[in-house]
Structure formats: structure tokens, C-alpha cells
Amino acid sequence: MTMRMRGARAAAALVGGGALVLAATACGGDGGSGGDVELVIDTFGVMGYDERIKQFEEENPGVTVEERNVTDVADYTPQLQQNIAAGSGAGDVVAIEEANIAQFLVQADKFADLNEYGGADLKDDFLEWKWEQGTTPDGALIGLGTDIGGMxxxxxxxxxxxxxxxxxxxxxxxxxxxxxxxxxxxxxxxxxxxxxxxxxxxxxxxxxxxxxxxxxxxxxxxxxxxxxxxxxxxxxxxxxxxxxxxxxxxxxxxxxxxxxxxxxxxxxxxxxxxxxxxxxxxxxxxxxxxxxxxxxxxxxxxxxWGGSFLAVPEQSEHPEEAAELAKFLTSPEGQLSAWNEANTLPSSPEALESPDVTEFTREYFNDLPVGEIYxxxxxxxxxxxxxxxxxxxxxxxxxxxxxxxxxxxxxxxxxxxxxxxxxxxxxxx
Amino acid sequence: MTSLQRGAPPSARHADAPAKGPSRPQHRRRKDPGSRGRFLSSVDLKASPYLFIAPFFLLFGAFGLFPLLYTVWVSFHEWSLIGGNEGFIGLDNYVRLFSDAKFWNSLYNTLGIFVIAVIPQLLVALLLADTLNRAVRGKSFFQMTMILPYITSIAALAIVFSQLFGSEFGLINQALGYLGIDPINWRGEKYFSWGAIAFMIDWRWTGYNALIYLAAMQSVPKDVYEAASLDGASRMRQFFQITIPMLRPTIIFTVIISTIGQMQLFTEPAIFDTGGAMQGGTQGQFQTVMMLVFQEAFRYGNYGYGSAIAWVLFMLVVLLGLINVVMTSRIRSAT
CATH class of the missing domain: 3.40.190.10 (Periplasmic binding protein-like II)
Structure with a gap:
């Protein structure tokens, strides 16, 4: 066989093979994992969720959570926007930064209204302004607050x-x-x-x-x-x-x-x-x-200045479990876990007033009582x-x-x- | 298989059937009993070339031609990232562009940087190539060195030049300080920012052009120079009267390529800027047309207007290319 023949066949094989791979990927989305739920959470920077995610998996047998992290929010947000616009590719739970939350609130139809998943009862778990920031003018709850920046x-x-x-x-x-x-x-x-x-x-x-x-x-x-x-x-x-x-x-x-x-x-x-x-x-x-x-x-x-939210895109196949995960991570206990792991200032008044936060000091800044100041x-x-x-x-x-x-x-x-x-x-x- | 058969002696074919012209044997071969392979090979012969070039055309179609044409369509609409197509507005985007001070500013910046970057760049490249074309010790070392900036990663380039041109802690301003010269606000003063960007462009592209010139110079017959030397022509005169005329097609090539490249200038000013907003300085001191396209489309989400600017830029590149061609043919016919 000449090189030309081999090349042509190889090309044909590649094209055919590529189609097979695509087909396989397309099927993969429908599950087939035997009732188990796999959740993906998209995050940026350091959210401090490792411990809390493990706990969630323990408390919910059959649910596994994969965290996909991007370091820089400037890379993360455009990618998220594209996935949301395209209707696929976003995680079941996604983190959104404060400055970008309104951009996604105007696309509220692309996200689950967390009020429908018991979110409405959680209002008192959050600072009022943080709660407002994650809610559309029509009252749909899109983002649950994670951390805040304070000043x-x-x-x-x-x-x-x-x-x-x-x-x-x-x-x-x-x-x-x-x-x-x-x-x-x-x-x-x-x-x-x-x-x-x-x-x-x-x-x-x-x-x-x-x-x-x-x-x-x-x-x-x-x-x-x-x-x-x-x-x-x-x-x-x-x-x-x-x-x-x-x-x-x-x-x-x-x-x-x-x-x-x-x-x-x-x-x-x-x-x-x-x-x-x-x-x-x-x-x-x-x-x-x-x-x-x-x-x-x-x-x-x-x-x-700063701080984030967790939202559940409409495209998620497991919105119920995803909403549970978002609530679990943003509950006062979840925020304290993140504070202990990554020093992200909680947006929950209860967590802010807990001794874990108020009594914490940071040596680098002359033993600064971070919680007490912020x-x-x-x-x-x-x-x-x-x-x-x-x-x-x-x-x-x-x-x-x-x-x-x-x-x-x-x-x-x-x-x-x-x-x-x-x-x-x-x-x- | 194919090549073997095609290479087989004519007598072998002759033994099977009478010769009926060049295309017949192939046709006949298809009917040969048990010659499935031969049929395939003839399809192979006809189809393979197209298959081999197909990947380029498929990729070009998907990522080149389609976006190009789609951009025209988008530019006739009010079009945003979040809202999508918000209605046909005809030529409004183009009309707006002609009264948009930011567009004219960016065009002025692009052309200005083009002039102060490309002219010195090509001149220096010519001189460098001419020097290397003479007997120089360690020639290949210098040739390698010249191409180094071109293969240096953009990220490294960004770090180095941002350190060089810093207003407070920049290396250049510190050096100027020793000479008693006041620090220069490289990103704030329009013409200094142009100079800094032109410096970055030339640092990266001079060696590349010099290598192209060098390759062309090496094909100039040596005896022309020898004859000129015998006639007593100085090196300078040889350069202007032999090297330059002989290199004319190459020079024209580099001018055209540089024109196309520089009109779309983006990388250098973008990494020279602080932050990724594509503003090109606090007041658009060095915002190029491509940066404006990026800002309108990807920062502001105005895809319609961004597409219109991109298309006007494309037309300008075509126009400049045509001017180049006309001038070239004038020069040719004049000589």
C-alpha cells in the first residue's frame, strides 16, 4: 500500500472515529450511572469547600461532587457566560462574583429560582444586602451568598x-x-x-x-x-x-x-x-x-468590595440535588467551614458573630482581630x-x-x- | 499499489490489451476480475488530493470564511451578547462609526504606530541582513539570535516590557533619572506610548524581516558585487545600487506583510496596557482599531458595532494592499 492510500484511510478513520467519540459523549450525559448522581460545582479562586463537600457526600449517599476550579475570575466569568448562553457545559452549581451577579440576574430564565427549592426560608441566614444582591427585581432567588469582602x-x-x-x-x-x-x-x-x-x-x-x-x-x-x-x-x-x-x-x-x-x-x-x-x-x-x-x-x-454567590443553572439535570448542595455550602455552618479553611468572610450574620470568626487573629498584620474589625x-x-x-x-x-x-x-x-x-x-x- | 502499477513497464500492459490511449488502461483495469483494489486505487487517485487539502478548507470554512461573512450579517444588526439579535438596522452601525471620535482616534493611533514602527524596522532589518551577508565570524550564532525575540513567549514579553516602561519603578525611567532627566509617563503621554509600543514591535519583528532579507541577498550572484568592486564602487554604493534593486520584490513583500500585520496591531499595545479592559491608556492614548473592536464586542457586548468596525478595518487593509500593488507595478514599469 502506498503512503497515499494509507493517508486517505487514516483520514477516514479519524473522521469516523471522531464521530463515534462525539456520539459516546452525547450519550454519557444521560446518566447510566445506575441512579447515582454526579454533581459538578464550578468555582474560582479559593472558596474553601473541600471539607464541606466531603461532608455533603457523606450525608447524601449516592451523590458525588466534583469541584472544577479556575484560579482567575477574569478567565472564569466569560467562560461561564458562554456556557450559560450555549445552554450546556456549565456545572450544576456555579459560583458568581459580586460584580458579575447582575449580568446573570438579567438572564434569570437560565437559572433555577432557588425559592422553589426551599430557598425562601433562608433569608435570615444572610445579611440583608447580600440576599438582595442575589435576587431579581421580580423576586426570583438566583444566587445564595457565600462570602463578602467587608471593608x-x-x-x-x-x-x-x-x-x-x-x-x-x-x-x-x-x-x-x-x-x-x-x-x-x-x-x-x-x-x-x-x-x-x-x-x-x-x-x-x-x-x-x-x-x-x-x-x-x-x-x-x-x-x-x-x-x-x-x-x-x-x-x-x-x-x-x-x-x-x-x-x-x-x-x-x-x-x-x-x-x-x-x-x-x-x-x-x-x-x-x-x-x-x-x-x-x-x-x-x-x-x-x-x-x-x-x-x-x-x-x-x-x-x-467583592464576595460571591452560588447559583444553579437551568441546564442542570439534577436541579434538586444541586440546590441542596448550594444551600449546604452557604448555610451558616457551611460558611464557617469555608472561613476555617480559607478565611473567606461569611455573609451570614450568625457565622459572622460566631467565636470562630470574632476571636480569630492574623499574625502577619500584628495579630489583627480580622473578624472583630470586619x-x-x-x-x-x-x-x-x-x-x-x-x-x-x-x-x-x-x-x-x-x-x-x-x-x-x-x-x-x-x-x-x-x-x-x-x-x-x-x-x- | 498504485505507484507500482504505474511504474510497471509498458510491455506488461501491452500484453493484456491493446493500447487505447492514456486514459483507457485505467478504465479497463476496473473491469479486471477480482480487482476491487484497483477500483479503490482509482478512486483514491482522484479523490485523495481533495481529501488531503480538505482539512484546511474545512477549518478555514468553519473558522475563517464563515465568521468573516457572518460578521457582515451581524454588523447590519443591533446585536448583543446577552440579548442576541435585537433587530436589523441597516447601515446605522457604519454611519455611527464615521462620526465616532474613538474610532478616528484608534485609527490615528494605528497608523501612527505603523509609521514609526515599520519604517525603522525594515531599514534596520536591511542593514542587519547586509552586515550578516558579508563575512562575519559566528554568522549562524547571530542568525539564531536574531530570531530569538520572535519565538519568545508573549507572556515573558509582557512582563519584561512592563518592568522596563514603568513610570515609577521602570528601568528606563531609573536610567533617565541618573542622567538627570525627569521620569516619563510612558503609558500616559500619547507619543511616548507610541514609541514604547513601536520599540516592542521592532524588538520582536526586526530579526524576522532581517532573515527574509538575508535569504534574498544570498541569492544575489556574487559576481555582480565582484564586478562592481573591480569598477571601484564603494560598499555603500554597492548596497544602494545592487542590493536594494535586486531585493525589490522581497522588500515589497515585507512591506505588504507588515502593512497587513500592523493594521491589525493588537498584542503589543494590549500587553503594554494595565488591566485587560482594552482601553489603551487612560484616555485611549494607544488604543488601536483592533483593541476598539475587542472592547466594543467583548467588553461592552456590542457585537453589531464591533463587527462594523472590524469590517471597516478589513476594507482599509484591502485598500492599503491595493495601493501597495499599484505602487509596486508603477515602480516596475518605471525601471
Whole structure:
């Protein structure tokens, strides 16, 4: 036989074989596992579910759970969106990040309404605003809350010492009951001329201040852009641009290499810190940063940045079992298990008040009582509605705020650009 | 089997049947008793070539041609990721584009970076190739080195250049600091950002083009140079009057390829940017047309408008390609 014949047959075999494989995969979905249920849960980052999943499998004989984890939420969310749009490929339970929850709420018909699976009785297990965030305007319960970010203000202890400011976390918190006080403290810090800036970049402060105002900072529940009508959003913008006008910012774009280098080199003195930010500081600053950062109360009181939800896509073949798993993982006990495993701050008031959380201290941050600092800020928070285009609007404001602090645009020009760009993102431009 | 038979001496065929022209023996063979194999081999002969090229055309059809045409369809609609097709709007997306300042800005950035990147890149590549074409010690070492940037992973490229061009801790700004020059905001100042991106492009592509030129130079007959040397022509003169004219087709090829590539410029500015929002700087200082397409379609979910921009870009590439061809034939006919 010549090479040509062999090639042709091989090609034919490949095509045929491929079809067989496809057929086999298609059949595989229908089960045939003899009554056993296999659940898949899609997660990102570190959720801390290992222990709790084992427990679920023990309590529900015949059910096995596979966790498919993607490290970066930025890779995870588009993939999830595609699987949801395509109607296949998503897990039976999927994790959704706070900033993206509204994007999926507008596709509520693609998800199970967890109220139908006993979710309605669980309202008291969650912080009110967290519960609201996972519910559509029509009252369908799409996402059950997992963790929250909370909000504190990280500060660099040696830099505060250099500037002659107090270093005790209680006293630092008392320096800035309001954001105006925070800016005044910043001016005082800059006058001391430590060589460092007071803030890294004003962008995370914008997030913190808008979250405190609550309500609908960018879009209403219909998806229309309301940021121009909402005075609170403009006030938040003015507050943080005042910081840059006062010369407090190091103008390091957040998450950039420069910004990380700033954490390592003590280039800035404060940073809004959700609970998960502590992990980022610890891994970025490394051993040298031990005891260098501490957390005080955030100006204006309370706040949240980040946290997730668990949802059950409509495409799941075992919605009942999947809903049970979601409830099991997000119950107060489930959240405590995740806290013990991965230090994710619970969204359940009961879990937040448990000694496991309130008595926990973190050595790296001068034995910071993490739960004691963060729990009150989470309990105080006003519900915020983040619309379906929050990510893009956030990107637009980020660029505008950076252009202001880098001196390329005036605060007014920056605002106009951000509004115009948000209109494009929402489809009104 | 096939090749064996085709290679068999004519006399063997002759013994079976009278010769009836070149196509007959094959036809006859099919009727041979017990010659199933022969039938298959004739199908093989006719069908195999198509089968072998089929994978390319199937893949091209599925991932090239279909999306290309589908994009036209999408561009005539209001179309979003979540809502899907939201109605036919004719040429509205194209009309909008012509009054869209962001589109013109991105086109200006793309053309600007193209000019400051490609012209020096091709000139340097020519000089490099010319140098290597002469007797240089360790020639293959240098040839290998030139292609290294081209095969370096993009991720590594992103890390290295983001360290180089940082405004606060960047290596270049620190070096400038020693010279007493104020730090440059590489991502904030439009023309500095263009320069940085052009530098990244040239770092990656100069060696690639130099190798193409070198290959072409090696096919230029040596005796032409020898004759010129005997006539007393300087090296410079040889370069301009022999090398360049002899390389003209190759140069035109690289110009066209670079034009097509640079109009779709995406990777370098995207990794130069901070964050993945494809904004190209805080005010779109270096947002290219491709980045705008990506931003509109995949960040904002405006597939209709994104498709329209993509199509206008495609037309521009075709237009520039045609200009290239016309200029080329002018140059040819002039000489």
C-alpha cells in the first residue's frame, strides 16, 4: 500500500472515529450511572469547600461532587457566560462574583429560582444586602451568598510612625470618622515629607465610597444608566478626585506591577482593604512585610468590595440535588467551614458573630482581630445594586480617575469622559 | 499499489490489451476480475488530493470564511451578547462609526504606530541582513539570535516590557533619572506610548524581516558585487545600487506583510496596557482599531458595532494592499 492510500484511510478513520467519540459523549450525559448522581460545582479562586463537600457526600449517599476550579475570575466569568448562553457545559452549581451577579440576574430564565427549592426560608441566614444582591427585581432567588469582602482601611505602620501619626489601630480609626477627615490626615501626612504618598491610586477609594452610599450608583434595576441623576455617585467621584487634587496619590494603576512594587517598597501609606485584600498584601509584601501593615476602621463606616454567590443553572439535570448542595455550602455552618479553611468572610450574620470568626487573629498584620474589625462593617452596610454593565462602567471610571490623578484631565473632564464611556458600555451612546 | 502499477513497464500492459490511449488502461483495469483494489486505487487517485487539502478548507470554512461573512450579517444588526439579535438596522452601525471620535482616534493611533514602527524596522532589518551577508565570524550564532525575540513567549514579553516602561519603578525611567532627566509617563503621554509600543514591535519583528532579507541577498550572484568592486564602487554604493534593486520584490513583500500585520496591531499595545479592559491608556492614548473592536464586542457586548468596525478595518487593509500593488507595478514599469 502506498503512503497515499494509507493517508486517505487514516483520514477516514479519524473522521469516523471522531464521530463515534462525539456520539459516546452525547450519550454519557444521560446518566447510566445506575441512579447515582454526579454533581459538578464550578468555582474560582479559593472558596474553601473541600471539607464541606466531603461532608455533603457523606450525608447524601449516592451523590458525588466534583469541584472544577479556575484560579482567575477574569478567565472564569466569560467562560461561564458562554456556557450559560450555549445552554450546556456549565456545572450544576456555579459560583458568581459580586460584580458579575447582575449580568446573570438579567438572564434569570437560565437559572433555577432557588425559592422553589426551599430557598425562601433562608433569608435570615444572610445579611440583608447580600440576599438582595442575589435576587431579581421580580423576586426570583438566583444566587445564595457565600462570602463578602467587608471593608477596612489598611495602613503602613512604619510610614505612619515616620509622619508622626498614631500607629495604634483604634487611634488611627479615630483620625478619620469621615472622608474629609481622611483627606485632612492625608495632607498632614504629606507635609511630614516621608517620601511616600498617602494613597496608591484613587480608584479603589471610589469603589469604597460608592458602596457606602448604597442604592443604585450606576444603573437602575431596568438597566438604564442613572449615574448622572444620582448625586451620591457624583459626590463619591468628587471626594476621591479631591484626594488627587490635594496631591495625596502616587498614581500607580491598581493591580499593575508598579502598584505591587509600591506595596513592597512602602510607596504609599493607605489602601482600602476588603478581607481578601489581606491575602494579596501578605503574598506581595512577603516576609519583609511582616507586621508592617495593619487595619483600621474605614472612614464613613462600613462597606463591601467583592464576595460571591452560588447559583444553579437551568441546564442542570439534577436541579434538586444541586440546590441542596448550594444551600449546604452557604448555610451558616457551611460558611464557617469555608472561613476555617480559607478565611473567606461569611455573609451570614450568625457565622459572622460566631467565636470562630470574632476571636480569630492574623499574625502577619500584628495579630489583627480580622473578624472583630470586619464583621461590624459588614453588618452596617446599605444594600447596593450593581447593574449588568458594572464591570465596564467600573473600567470607564478607573481610566477617568487615573487620567485625573496623572494630570491628563481635570476632574470635570474625567467625569464627562467616564459618563460618555459608560453610555457606550450600556448601549446608550 | 498504485505507484507500482504505474511504474510497471509498458510491455506488461501491452500484453493484456491493446493500447487505447492514456486514459483507457485505467478504465479497463476496473473491469479486471477480482480487482476491487484497483477500483479503490482509482478512486483514491482522484479523490485523495481533495481529501488531503480538505482539512484546511474545512477549518478555514468553519473558522475563517464563515465568521468573516457572518460578521457582515451581524454588523447590519443591533446585536448583543446577552440579548442576541435585537433587530436589523441597516447601515446605522457604519454611519455611527464615521462620526465616532474613538474610532478616528484608534485609527490615528494605528497608523501612527505603523509609521514609526515599520519604517525603522525594515531599514534596520536591511542593514542587519547586509552586515550578516558579508563575512562575519559566528554568522549562524547571530542568525539564531536574531530570531530569538520572535519565538519568545508573549507572556515573558509582557512582563519584561512592563518592568522596563514603568513610570515609577521602570528601568528606563531609573536610567533617565541618573542622567538627570525627569521620569516619563510612558503609558500616559500619547507619543511616548507610541514609541514604547513601536520599540516592542521592532524588538520582536526586526530579526524576522532581517532573515527574509538575508535569504534574498544570498541569492544575489556574487559576481555582480565582484564586478562592481573591480569598477571601484564603494560598499555603500554597492548596497544602494545592487542590493536594494535586486531585493525589490522581497522588500515589497515585507512591506505588504507588515502593512497587513500592523493594521491589525493588537498584542503589543494590549500587553503594554494595565488591566485587560482594552482601553489603551487612560484616555485611549494607544488604543488601536483592533483593541476598539475587542472592547466594543467583548467588553461592552456590542457585537453589531464591533463587527462594523472590524469590517471597516478589513476594507482599509484591502485598500492599503491595493495601493501597495499599484505602487509596486508603477515602480516596475518605471525601471
Amino acid at each position: 477596612g482601611m489598611c495602613y503602613n505602620v512604619p510610614l505612619f510612625e515616620d509622619a508622626g501619626l498614631p500607629t495604634d489601630r483604634e487611634e488611627v480609626g479615630e483620625l478619620w470618622p469621615t472622608w474629609d477627615d481622611f483627606i485632612e490626615t492625608g495632607e498632614e501626612f504629606m507635609e511630614a515629607d516621608t517620601g511616600a504618598s498617602f494613597v496608591s491610586t484613587i480608584q479603589p477609594y471610589f469603589r469604597a465610597v460608592t458602596a457606602q452610599a448604597g442604592g443604585e450608583p450606576f444603573q437602575d434595576t431596568e438597566g438604564s444608566l442613572v449615574l448622572e441623576e444620582n448625586d451620591a455617585t457624583r459626590d463619591s467621584y468628587d471626594t476621591v478626585t479631591d484626594m488627587s487634587e490635594a496631591g495625596l496619590s502616587a498614581s500607580l494603576p491598581i493591580w499593575s506591577d508598579e502598584w505591587n512594587a509600591g506595596i513592597q517598597n512602602n510607596t504609599f501609606a493607605t489602601l482600602p482593604c476588603p478581607a481578601w485584600m489581606l491575602g494579596h498584601i501578605e503574598s506581595t509584601a512577603g516576609d519583609e512585610g511582616l507586621g508592617r501593615w495593619d487595619v483600621a476602621a474605614v472612614p464613613g463606616g462600613g462597606g463591601n 464583621a461590624p462593617s459588614a453588618l452596617e452596610l446599605e444594600p447596593v445594586y450593581y447593574g449588568p454593565d458594572t464591570q465596564s462602567i467600573d473600567d470607564a471610571f478607573r481610566a477617568a480617575l487615573e487620567s485625573v490623578e496623572q494630570g491628563q484631565a481635570s476632574p470635570k473632564e474625567g467625569w464627562d469622559t467616564a459618563v460618555e464611556e459608560s453610555k457606550r458600555a450600556v448601549g446608550e451612546g
